[in-house]
Amino acid sequence: MANDSTELLQGTLELLVLKTLTLEPMHGWGISQRIRQMSRDVLQVTQGSLYPALQRMKTKGLIRSEWRLTENNRRARYYMLTRAGERALAEERRKWERSSGAVNLVLAWAGGAE
Amino acid sequence: MSWASKLRELLRGIFFRTREDADRDDELRMHLELQVAENERAGMTPDEARRQAALSFGGIERVREEVREARGGAWLEDWAADVRYAFRILRTNPGFTAVALLTLTLGIGANTAMFSIVNGVLLKPLAYSEPDRLVRVYQASPRDGVLEGRFSRQDLEDYASRARSFSALAGFVSVSTILNGQGDPVEIEYTHVTDEFFRLLGVKPLLGRLLLDEDHRAAAPNALISESMWRSYLGADAGIIGSRILLRGEPYTVVGVLPASMTHPTPETAVWVPHSLVRPNVFSNGMPARGDRYLMAIGRLAPGVEAEAAQLELSRLAQELAQTYPETNDDWTAATVVSLQSSIVGKVDNALLVVLAVVGFILLIGCANLANLLLARGTARRREIAVRIALGAARSRIVRQLLTESVVLALLGGTFGLLLSYWGVQAVVALSADTLPRVENIRVDGQVIAFTIALSTLTGILFGLIPALRTAESTPQNEFRGGRGVVGTEGHRLRNSLVIAEVAIAVMLVVGAGLMARSFQMLRNVNAGFDPDRVLTVAMQLNLTGVPEQNIGEHLLRRRQEFMVALRNLPGVTSAGAINVFPLRQDGAFSTEYTPARPDLQSRVNANTRYVDPGYFRTMGIALLSGDTMPRQWPNDSPVPVFLSQSAARRLFADEDPIGQRIRVQWGEAIVTGIVADVRQIGIAQTPEPAVYFPHNIAPRLLATFVVRTNGDPAALVGPVRAAIRQIDPNQPIRSIVPLRTVMTESIAENRFFTVLFAVFGGLALLLAAVGIYGVLAYTVRQRTQEIGVRMAMGATTTDVLTMVGRAGMTLVGIGIFVGTLVSLALTRVLSSQLYGITALDPIAYLAGLGFLTLVALLAAYVPAFRASRVPPMVALRPE
Numbered sequence: 001m002a003n004d005s006t007e008l009l010q011g012t013l014e015l016l017v018l019k020t021l022t023l024e025p026m027h028g029w030g031i032s033q034r035i036r037q038m039s040r041d042v043l044q045v046t047q048g049s050l051y052p053a054l055q056r057m058k059t060k061g062l063i064r065s066e067w068r069l070t071e072n073n074r075r076a077r078y079y080m081l082t083r084a085g086e087r088a089l090a091e092e093r094r095k096w097e098r099s100s101g102a103v104n105l106v107l108a109w110a111g112g113a114e
Numbered sequence: 115m116s117w118a119s120k121l122r123e124l125l126r127g128i129f130f131r132t133r134e135d136a137d138r139d140d141e142l143r144m145h146l147e148l149q150v151a152e153n154e155r156a157g158m159t160p161d162e163a164r165r166q167a168a169l170s171f172g173g174i175e176r177v178r179e180e181v182r183e184a185r186g187g188a189w190l191e192d193w194a195a196d197v198r199y200a201f202r203i204l205r206t207n208p209g210f211t212a213v214a215l216l217t218l219t220l221g222i223g224a225n226t227a228m229f230s231i232v233n234g235v236l237l238k239p240l241a242y243s244e245p246d247r248l249v250r251v252y253q254a255s256p257r258d259g260v261l262e263g264r265f266s267r268q269d270l271e272d273y274a275s276r277a278r279s280f281s282a283l284a285g286f287v288s289v290s291t292i293l294n295g296q297g298d299p300v301e302i303e304y305t306h307v308t309d310e311f312f313r314l315l316g317v318k319p320l321l322g323r324l325l326l327d328e329d330h331r332a333a334a335p336n337a338l339i340s341e342s343m344w345r346s347y348l349g350a351d352a353g354i355i356g357s358r359i360l361l362r363g364e365p366y367t368v369v370g371v372l373p374a375s376m377t378h379p380t381p382e383t384a385v386w387v388p389h390s391l392v393r394p395n396v397f398s399n400g401m402p403a404r405g406d407r408y409l410m411a412i413g414r415l416a417p418g419v420e421a422e423a424a425q426l427e428l429s430r431l432a433q434e435l436a437q438t439y440p441e442t443n444d445d446w447t448a449a450t451v452v453s454l455q456s457s458i459v460g461k462v463d464n465a466l467l468v469v470l471a472v473v474g475f476i477l478l479i480g481c482a483n484l485a486n487l488l489l490a491r492g493t494a495r496r497r498e499i500a501v502r503i504a505l506g507a508a509r510s511r512i513v514r515q516l517l518t519e520s521v522v523l524a525l526l527g528g529t530f531g532l533l534l535s536y537w538g539v540q541a542v543v544a545l546s547a548d549t550l551p552r553v554e555n556i557r558v559d560g561q562v563i564a565f566t567i568a569l570s571t572l573t574g575i576l577f578g579l580i581p582a583l584r585t586a587e588s589t590p591q592n593e594f595r596g597g598r599g600v601v602g603t604e605g606h607r608l609r610n611s612l613v614i615a616e617v618a619i620a621v622m623l624v625v626g627a628g629l630m631a632r633s634f635q636m637l638r639n640v641n642a643g644f645d646p647d648r649v650l651t652v653a654m655q656l657n658l659t660g661v662p663e664q665n666i667g668e669h670l671l672r673r674r675q676e677f678m679v680a681l682r683n684l685p686g687v688t689s690a691g692a693i694n695v696f697p698l699r700q701d702g703a704f705s706t707e708y709t710p711a712r713p714d715l716q717s718r719v720n721a722n723t724r725y726v727d728p729g730y731f732r733t734m735g736i737a738l739l740s741g742d743t744m745p746r747q748w749p750n751d752s753p754v755p756v757f758l759s760q761s762a763a764r765r766l767f768a769d770e771d772p773i774g775q776r777i778r779v780q781w782g783e784a785i786v787t788g789i790v791a792d793v794r795q796i797g798i799a800q801t802p803e804p805a806v807y808f809p810h811n812i813a814p815r816l817l818a819t820f821v822v823r824t825n826g827d828p829a830a831l832v833g834p835v836r837a838a839i840r841q842i843d844p845n846q847p848i849r850s851i852v853p854l855r856t857v858m859t860e861s862i863a864e865n866r867f868f869t870v871l872f873a874v875f876g877g878l879a880l881l882l883a884a885v886g887i888y889g890v891l892a893y894t895v896r897q898r899t900q901e902i903g904v905r906m907a908m909g910a911t912t913t914d915v916l917t918m919v920g921r922a923g924m925t926l927v928g929i930g931i932f933v934g935t936l937v938s939l940a941l942t943r944v945l946s947s948q949l950y951g952i953t954a955l956d957p958i959a960y961l962a963g964l965g966f967l968t969l970v971a972l973l974a975a976y977v978p979a980f981r982a983s984r985v986p987p988m989v990a991l992r993p994e
Contacts, residue, residue: 028141029148046170047145048177051138055184061119067137077141 013045013053014062015096018081018089021063025080027070028054054079062088123185138181142174192511196518203519204526210491211523214484217885218527220878221477222573223534226558226566228470230539233565234556236463240455241375243316244414249421250457251283251411253432254448258720261450264704265411267389268404269435269443270308276431279424281416284310285389285409288379290701292847294659295360296347301655301847304337304361304385306392314414315378320344322355322370329369330388337366341374343384361385363659374554378454379410381554403780405442408704412454425451442707445720458551465868465948472626472875475619477569479882481577482616483889486609488520488578490893492585500588512586520578521571528570532563542871549864580608606894610926613890617930618937620883621967625938627869627876628963629945629956634869636951637862642697643793643802645735649854650828652681652835653696653819657846670814673843677820678727680838684831686824691730692810695722696819697793698861708806710766711776711783719765721758721804722795725815730807731757731790733823734854741773741788744809754779754812755787762804763789777806784808798861799950821854828853868948880967884974891923891978903987912983919982923975931964 020026020034031054032045057063062085068078081089146167153163168174182191204211239245252262253269265273265285274283285308293302312324320341329336337359339348348354358365366387377383389409392402402408415424428449436443456463499512536558543553661669674692682690695703706723709715728744730736745755753776763772763786776783792802824831832851839846852860859866895902902915942954952959 027144029145033152047142048180051142051177052180052184055181059120059123059185074144075140076144077137 011092012096013049014057015089015092016043016045017050017053017057017079018062018085018092021079021081021085022089025066025068025078027076027078031079057085061085134185135178135182138178142177146174192514193518196515197522199515200519200522204523207491210487213885214487214523215527215530217480217483217882218524218570218573219530219534220882221473221480222524222528222531222566222570223538224473224531224875224878225470225477225569226528226531226535226562227538227542228466228473229565230535230558230562231542231550231556232466232470233561235550235552236459236466238552238555240458241377245455246453247281247415247417248315248454249413249415249424249451250454251413251424251428252450253407253446254429254450255445255720256448257445260720263446263720264407265409266404266407266442267308267402267409269407269446270409270411272435273428273431274310277424277427279416279419279427280413282310282314283411283413284308284314285411286311286379287389287392287409288383288701290655290849291361291385292655292657292659293343293347293359293361293384294363294845299657299659299845299847300347301849302343302384303380303382304387305379305383306389307386308389308409311386311412314412315376317372317376319370320373321352322368324370325386325388330390332388335364335366335387335391336369337361338370338372338386339368340372340376340384344371359385360659362657363661377552377554378412403442404439405707406704407446413451421451421453425449445707445718460551461947462549462551462864464944468626468944468948469868469871469875472623472872472879475623476875476879476882477573479616479619479879479886481573482612483882483886484520484523484577485581486612486886486889486893488581489584489609490889492516492581495585496588499585503588509586513582516582516585517575517578520582521574524570524574524577525567528566528573531570532558532566535562535566545870546867547860547863549867584608609890609893613886613926614930614933616883616886617927617967617971618934620879621931621934621964622938622941623872623876623879624967625935625960625963626942626945627872628959629942629949629952629954630865630869630872632952632956632959632962633949634862634865637798637865640794640798640951642798642858643736643791644697644854646854646858648824648826648828649733649735650822650824650831650835650851651696651819651854651857652822652839652851653699653817653849654839654846655816655849656818657843658816659845667814670816671811674727674810674814674818676842677818677839678729680842681820681822681835682729684822684834684838686826686831687822688825689729689733690727690820690822691733692727692818692820693730694725694810694815694817694819696857697795698797698857699819700796701817703795705803706806708762708766709778711778715767717766717768719762719804721762721806724805724807725810725813726757726807727810730821733821734793735823736793737791739789739791740771741786744788744807746809746811752785753782754784754808756784756809757788757790757807758786759790759792759802759805759807761792761802762806765804798858799865828855865948865950876963880970883967884970887923887927887971887974888977890926891919891975892981894922895919895978895982898982899985902982902985906985907987915983915985916979919979920975923979924972927968927971927975931967935960935964 016035017031020031020038023034026034028047028050032047032050035043035045054063054065058065058079061082063079064082065077065079067075070076149167149170150160150163153166154160158166240248242248251273253265254261254263264287267285270283270285274280277283286305288303288305290301291304292299307325309325309327309330317324319338321344322338325336325338339354339359344350344354348359351357354368354371357368359368360366366385372386413424415421428451429447432443432449433447436445436447502512503509539556539558543550543556546553656670656673658666658669678690678692681687695701704723705720707718707720709718726744728746731738731744739760741757744757748755756777756779758766758772766772766777767775772786772789775786777786790807793805794800795803795805822828822831822835835851836848839848906912906915938960939955946954949956
């Protein structure tokens with residue numbers, strides 16, 4: 001990949017999608033744009049990973065989809081959170097915070113040879 | 115609910131596949147367009163915007179595929195596509211499909227038919243409560259070689275009260291009687307049973323009740339009837355309980371109807387009555403005594419007791435009885451206990467299992483043929499496969515698809531096979547001519563269908579796997595290099611091994627069929643002790659309807675004499691005779707212990723007791739070895755004259771002249787006036803049993819088989835004999851009226867049945883093997899057409915080519931025969947118990963079988979060889 005955007009782990013991508021959808025129902029392109037904007041262009045979601053992930057989450061029952069019209073009067077598939085998706089978001093978020101906190105602790109460790 | 119959403123997505127994936135795919139494509143297309151628009155907004159030229167968008171998308175096909183897989187059920191979709199593809203391939207190759215389906219239909223059909231027979235006859239449990247605890251029990255006399263003897267009532271009662279291995283023991287004895295008052299009189303089977311009989315089996319009546327203990331002591335005879343008698347003779351009348359039926363003119367009160375599942379002692383048994391109704395003189399001379407063994411017995415083992423332990427206990431009790439009653443029980447020192455199921459099935463089980471193995475082998479031959487066909491076709495399909503691999507198909511995916519093809523083919527064959535087996539079972543049962551036990555249990559049911567599906571799937575994998583693996587090995591590099599595909603020697607070797615294997619299997623089956631045929635021929639040529647040609651037999655139970663009790667004896671004697679005279683006077687009849695129990699038929703047979711009336715001789719013999727008319731021996735052609743013909747009259751004060759069979763005379767008097775000797779009988783002594791040749795009493799294949807023959811007029815018998823010898827065709831006498839009997843008593847039913855030859859054929863019907871089965875299946879194996887040999891040679895010739903053309907252009911003669919191809923074929927056949935013969939020598943032993951008069955290594959059967967097989971193989975090899983020799987050199991050299 002040309003720019004220095006970060007490749008996302010699968011579990012992380014799902015967490016981000018869930019978070020994005022708490023604001024409002026969105027279509028696939030919207031989701032990828034929103035993630036890019038919110039991460040200030042650091043996180044780039046490729047279509048190749050986004051759409052399979054959306055299908056997987058749908059199969060798991062975390063999101064559901066609906067065909068709606070966009071503001072430009074185009075037919076698009078909108079995704080929205082389900083009850084299970086909200087619960088999953090809370091759970092994933094707690095996990096993420098714990099593990100990222102743990103990683104930060106390790107990085108912030110001041111002891112050792114340095 | 116996670117599983118619910120999973121299921122929903124899966125179902126959508128299956129049933130709305132097209133719509134889901136279209137939605138997905140719409141979505142992706144929109145994404146791409148929005149990206150292009152975004153890029154244009156960012157200042158790119160339209161072309162550049164489109165290019166960048168496509169680049170960032172990263173292979174639209176892959177994304178589509180990944181979304182589809184994430185949807186779940188992709189495997190199912192692939193599989194459905196494979197099945198559709200398989201059907202298309204099968205349709206485009208009608209020749210191959212037809213040959214394969216025919217092979218599979220025959221192979222799987224034969225297996226399904228044999229399995230449903232084995233399942234019904236051997237595997238299904240008996241329809242009684244806890245059937246694995248039910249046994250048949252026999253008294254045995256090791257000294258006389260009798261392992262399955264009967265009991266006297268007294269002995270059985272003693273065993274029942276002493277034995278601890280059994281919860282119950284019950285006796286029964288079957289005879290036939292005449293049902294009157296329901297249209298024409300008919301002969302039916304009925305059975306006397308002791309008190310415990312029904313409780314022991316755990317049978318529930320369909321209507322009414324079972325026999326109670328009171329019935330066994332009551333003076334008024336009560337009876338149970340079978341469901342089939344109730345339906346066919348009594349109009350299935352629900353109010354039958356309490357009404358009367360007439361058996362031999364005597365009224366019996368029907369107290370219950372037994373269900374169709376009650377098939378003990380035989381499925382034909384129509385009436386069950388208390389044992390207490392057994393009359394004197396039926397199974398004995400006078401009242402049945404301890405020495406009169408006529409009762410058969412069944413037992414229910416006590417919980418946790420094995421048949422072997424029960425047999426040991428009974429043998430010990432038998433020895434105790436022999437000590438207490440040496441007069442009657444001296445020889446009866448042992449017992450035999452076998453499971454009721456195996457006693458019903460008899461020795462058929464071994465033969466049936468062998469036939470099941472035989473059809474299994476036939477299917478294997480069919481599989482080898484199909485594998486060869488697929489290998490040959492695989493070579494033709496290598497390019498198609500190589501293209502698919504080049505386009506990115508995984509090799510495992512190709513193997514899976516090829517296997518789907520063969521399994522689909524096998525399941526189709528299985529379906530036809532199931533249909534075929536429906537008729538196959540009927541044909542086999544008809545062929546068995548009533549020699550198969552438990553035929554009423556044979557049907558194509560859920561178990562059989564499950565078996566067929568499993569077998570078909572397995573068959574598909576068996577013949578499809580190796581060809582699939584080999585075909586999937588094709589690499590684009592090899593296939594597209596141009597020219598014809600490379601034919602590996604490895605492929606040849608595989609095909610040749612398959613042919614060798616199938617020839618070897620065919621050798622086994624053909625030799626097996628040869629052995630059975632030879633054994634059957636030996637059986638047909640057995641000297642049974644009589645001359646079976648030009649004799650008609652007429653079996654009946656004399657009609658006693660309306661005869662008062664006190665006149666029965668006199669009536670029987672007179673009626674028998676009237677029939678004798680009428681038969682003897684028929685035109686064409688040279689002599690006539692009668693006997694109560696006919697050889698090779700066992701109805702009403704009983705044996706008695708005889709001893710010489712001499713204090714100095716300790717010998718004894720357990721012999722068949724038979725009552726004959728003096729003309730019997732001459733009519734049957736049984737040789738009179740010494741003494742006079744049997745007298746019709748003898749002085750009142752002199753002992754009854756008896757005839758002994760040769761073996762009975764030898765047992766009793768060893769080397770002394772038996773004529774004029776006396777033997778002990780119930781009422782005193784009898785004098786031996788003649789010795790006749792031994793006759794095979796039980797069966798053609800069984801050694802002759804000793805017999806003692808009394809003049810029929812000393813004890814009137816119900817059963818009679820008349821024999822008449824004619825100077826013409828005995829079958830032509832059937833009409834006149836019937837007419838003569840009807841004229842004397844229009845109400846006299848005739849049980850059977852057949853030539854003596856037919857009696858003999860009936861007694862070896864079981865051997866005939868298995869011989870025909872082996873012949874049919876051996877023939878089928880041979881045919882399939884011939885197709886296999888032909889197939890491989892034809893394929894080789896097609897591949898070597900060019901080479902053969904070159905050879906012929908260089909001066910090879912047609913004979914040279916013929917020899918070359920023929921030799922290749924016969925080399926395979928030769929190796930197959932060699933291997934097959936070795937395997938047969940080891941395996942035909944399983945047939946031993948089915949063979950009579952020859953060993954399982956009979957050289958004539960081997961030579962005949964191998965010779966026939968070689969002949970057929972030569973023919974199968976000749977056709978492609980002949981075609982090869984006709985290859986015109988020009989055709990061969992023409993480029994493809």
